Amino acid sequence: xxxxxxxxxxxxxxxxxxxxxxxxxxxxxxxxxxxxxxxxxxxxxxxxxxxxxxxxxxxxxxxxxxxxxxxxxxxxxxxxxxxxxxxxxxxxxxxxxxxxxxxxxxxxxxxxxxxxxxxxxxxxxxxxxxxxxxxxxxxxxxxxxxxxxxxxxxxxxxxxxxxxxxxxxxxxxxxxxxxxxxxxxxxxxxxxxxxxxxxxxxxxxxxxxxxxxxxxxxxxxxxxxxxxxxxxxxxxxxxxxxxxxxxxxxxxxxxxxxxxxxxxxxxxxxxxxxxxxxxxxxxxxxxxxxxxxxxxxxxxxxxxxxxxxxxxxxxxxxxxxxxxxxxxxxxxxxxxxxxxxxxxxxxxxxxxxxxxxxxxxxxxxxxxxxxxxxxxxxxxxxxxxxxxxxxxxxxxxxxxxxxxxxxxxxxxxxxxxxxxxxxxxxxxxxxxxxxxxxxxxxxxxxxxxxxxxxxxxxxxxxxxxxxxxxxxxxxxxxxxxxxxxxxxxxxxxxxxxxxxxxxxxxxxxxxxxxxxxxxxxxxxxxxxxxxxxxxxxxxxxxxxxxxxxxxxx
Numbered sequence: 001x002x003x004x005x006x007x008x009x010x011x012x013x014x015x016x017x018x019x020x021x022x023x024x025x026x027x028x029x030x031x032x033x034x035x036x037x038x039x040x041x042x043x044x045x046x047x048x049x050x051x052x053x054x055x056x057x058x059x060x061x062x063x064x065x066x067x068x069x070x071x072x073x074x075x076x077x078x079x080x081x082x083x084x085x086x087x088x089x090x091x092x093x094x095x096x097x098x099x100x101x102x103x104x105x106x107x108x109x110x111x112x113x114x115x116x117x118x119x120x121x122x123x124x125x126x127x128x129x130x131x132x133x134x135x136x137x138x139x140x141x142x143x144x145x146x147x148x149x150x151x152x153x154x155x156x157x158x159x160x161x162x163x164x165x166x167x168x169x170x171x172x173x174x175x176x177x178x179x180x181x182x183x184x185x186x187x188x189x190x191x192x193x194x195x196x197x198x199x200x201x202x203x204x205x206x207x208x209x210x211x212x213x214x215x216x217x218x219x220x221x222x223x224x225x226x227x228x229x230x231x232x233x234x235x236x237x238x239x240x241x242x243x244x245x246x247x248x249x250x251x252x253x254x255x256x257x258x259x260x261x262x263x264x265x266x267x268x269x270x271x272x273x274x275x276x277x278x279x280x281x282x283x284x285x286x287x288x289x290x291x292x293x294x295x296x297x298x299x300x301x302x303x304x305x306x307x308x309x310x311x312x313x314x315x316x317x318x319x320x321x322x323x324x325x326x327x328x329x330x331x332x333x334x335x336x337x338x339x340x341x342x343x344x345x346x347x348x349x350x351x352x353x354x355x356x357x358x359x360x361x362x363x364x365x366x367x368x369x370x371x372x373x374x375x376x377x378x379x380x381x382x383x384x385x386x387x388x389x390x391x392x393x394x395x396x397x398x399x400x401x402x403x404x405x406x407x408x409x410x411x412x413x414x415x416x417x418x419x420x421x422x423x424x425x426x427x428x429x430x431x432x433x434x435x436x437x438x439x440x441x442x443x444x445x446x447x448x449x450x451x452x453x454x455x456x457x458x459x460x461x462x463x464x465x466x467x468x469x470x471x472x473x474x475x476x477x478x479x480x481x482x483x484x485x486x487x488x489x490x491x492x493x494x495x496x497x498x499x500x501x502x503x504x505x506x507x508x509x510x511x512x513x514x515x516x517x518x519x520x521x522x523x524x525x526x527x528x529x530x531x532x533x534x535x536x537x538x539x540x541x542x543x544x545x546x547x548x549x550x551x552x553x
Contacts, residue, residue: 018165019223026158026492030181032485033438034154037190038146040446040471040478042099043139044089046191047331047394048117052126053133053192055118056145057081060130064123065292069115073298077119082137084108091452092331098452100468107138120292122285124237125194128152133192139472145192153189153200156234157181159227160207161492164407166223167211170420171497175427176410177203178434178493179348180403183327183441184396194238195396201238202245202400204231206407213253213260214411222270229274235400236281240294243282245400248373252366252408259362300390310386314379317391321375324395325402329445332394334453336444340437347430348406354426355409358416367405367412374401427497435486442482446475 044050051072058066058079066077084106091097132144157177164173180203188196208228212221236242254262265271289295305313320328326344328335356364375398382393414423443464447453450467465475 018162022165022492023158023162025488026161027154029485029488029492030154030157031151032481033489034150034186034189034485035147036442036478036482036485037187038143038150039473039481040442040449040475041146041190042102042449042469042471043087043105043142044092044102045099045330045449046187046193047396049191049193050085050087050089051076051116051118052194053085053142053145054079054081054114054116055121056126056130056192057085057133057137058116058119058130059123059126060134066119068120068293071115071119072117073300075120075296075298076115076117077292078113078115079119080111080113082108082134083110083112084137085133086112086114093333094452095330095333095448096452096454098468099449102469104472105138105142107136109137117298120294121194121239122237122288122294125197129192142192143472146190149192149197150190153197156197156200156204156227156231159223159231160204163204163207163211163224163227165492165496167215168496169414170418170423171427171493172410172414172418172423173407174493174496175423175430176351176406177207178427178430178489179344179351180406182325182344182399183438184325184329185399185403186438187327187329187441187445188396197234198238198242198245199396199399199403201231201234203403203407204228205235205245205249205400206404209249209253210404210408210411212265213262215261217261217264225270225274229277232274232278233281236278237285240285240289241397241400242285244373244377246278246282248370248401249404252369252373252404256362297389297392299388300392303387305386307383310383313391314383314386314393317393318375318379321393321395321398325399327441328395329441330448334445334448336441337457340440343433344437347433351406351413351426352409354418355412358418359409359412360416363408363412363416367408370401370405370408374398374405424497427493431490431493431497435490438486439479439482443479446471446478450475 044053058081061079061081063079066079068075069077071078087103087105090101091099129145129148132141132148135141136144161174161177164177168174185196185199185203189200190196204227208224208231212224212228232246235245254260257263266275322345323335323341324332326341352367355367359367378393378398382389382391444462446464447462447467450464450469451461452468454461464479467475471478
């Protein structure tokens with residue numbers, strides 16, 4: 001294939017290609033933000049972290065596939081790990097109680113047999129982070145393990161940033177990344193927990209798979225393939241929901257064939273190699289699930305409900321899921337004041353509305369497929385299993401696919417001709433409105449850990465530098481790291497919004513070039529065509545992206 005590797009400017013000039021330098025800058029930015037949460041949190045400060053720490057230390061000690069046992073709530077397995085990691089907590093689910101009452105991890109390396117609810121999980125993630133926990137079971141090992149997990153997540157998010165910036169015409173895709181990387185995503189990525197890496201892998205996967213399957217391929221796609229392949233492999237094995245995530249993305253973007261690049265891509269040996277690896281990883285994860293009985297999540301049920309009752313309760317929980325996607329932190333026991341949730345929902349929701357309004361019928365179908373995979377299927381499974389597991393679904397489990405919804409909505413708006421000035425305004429609004437919320441959520445959660453949250457919170461209570469308990473690195477260090485990381489990420493997003501097709505005072509829609517494939521118009525990928533479309537007051541040329549011959553919608 002021949003052509004220009006990135007979407008050109010409206011005047012036909014080639015855009016700057018962003019590579020290793022910008023990936024390194026984004027890596028530093030995301031790592032500072034994520035590791036700030038790692039440094040700020042007490043031991044077992046995020047949902048189920050102790051369970052995953054025990055599993056990781058066990059895998060590092062060679063206990064790869066322990067026999068399934070009723071170790072926690074009727075599920076899990078037993079692992080033998082250093083005694084310094086076996087700690088019970090006294091403050092979880094008690095937001096008014098600080099972490100000062102808890103016993104921190106210690107250096108005791110006495111082999112101790114303990115149960116963990118994560119004992120049956122696929123070992124890949126735990127092999128990556130478990131070494132420091134087995135070697136140095138006190139705070140050094142815990143922070144190193146968290147740091148490894150944070151670095152892996154930051155590397156994926158940095159890859160997503162470069163992929164999106166290289167393929168955005170207006171900066172809107174980078175604005176979508178700002179909205180998708182929620183405080184909850186940063187919070188979970190900071191912990192020893194595969195869910196955090198899964199969220200980052202979801203962002204990276206959609207950042208690569210959308211342009212791969214729907215974009216114009218004029219030059220090298222090695223970077224996209226690498227990002228899609230690595231993130232797809234991780235999604236397949238990190239958690240039991242991996243096959244659902246990968247399958248939903250493939251269903252949404254690979255079909256119908258005449259509107260995707262699938263037939264052209266499968267002619268490339270590298271594509272087949274990566275796809276084969278993801279399929280094998282998925283099969284391995286499924287086989288592991290059967291062998292280790294990972295489908296049994298434990299007995300959390302307290303009531304016997306009819307399906308109708310469960311459906312109504314589950315639908316009422318959706319609002320809570322939206323808040324959790326933004327950030328209900330600690331052990332889901334720390335809710336922010338309402339304005340941060342409202343602001344984030346409005347900014348992210350506006351992007352979804354833009355995608356729906358600007359999209360055609362096929363675009364809306366693809367958004368619906370992603371939403372079904374993110375929300376409807378988990379809710380249906382929750383209702384079906386409620387009398388066995390109780391209500392255990394959380395918003396963070398939906399985040400990997402919900403990030404795809406936002407990224408695809410931005411992609412649709414760009415492909416359908418949103419004006420650069422409008423897209424630039426959205427991206428800058430996201431930077432100015434959402435990044436301060438990131439810092440506020442960290443500071444507010446630190447107050448919860450260090451002081452506990454009084455029943456009636458006042459401004460005098462919100463001092464993250466004081467408390468009965470302090471992080472081992474001090475309270476100022478996480479705040480400083482997060483501030484520097486957010487400032488750098490904000491600058492990267494702001495400059496992406498600045499690098500648009502039109503001058504700042506141009507509010508008209510751009511007139512870019514459209515591209516078609518052999519299935520759409522009969523022309524090969526990389527062949528430029530203008531497609532005039534009717535608009536108020538005459539004709540205008542819109543960026544129809546990859547499907548110049550598409551007529552749906």
